[in-house]
Amino acid sequence: MGERRFMMATKAVHQLGDISSDVPDLMEVDEETESEYIGRWVTGFGFSGVHFPKETTRKLTDEEQAKYQRIHIGMSGMDIGPAIPAVEHKSKEQP
Helix, strand or coil, X not given: CCCXXXXXXXXXXXXXXXXXXXXXXXXXXXEECCCEEXXXXXXXXXXXXXXXXXXXXXXXXXXXXXXXXXXXXXXCCEEEEECCCCCCCCCCCCC
16 A cells, blocks of 8 residues: 545535535645546545545645644544644654
């Protein structure tokens, strides 16, 4: 399994219709085509296979990355972990 990728998006289309956000929101990328990312909103109803056009999707800023690493997601009263995992920095000396 590859490294998980998170981005900020507004426009989002699911097979059931438009599930866009008025403000940039956090999404996770599962696949990528020439013109769009395919994945899911991190919060919400849990739709997968959502299409996010590349022109309305961008990388997280350093500040957003730090913010979402501090925010934990809960479900049914249980903490399921940070919105995005912390990025591990490996030194050049490690294999």
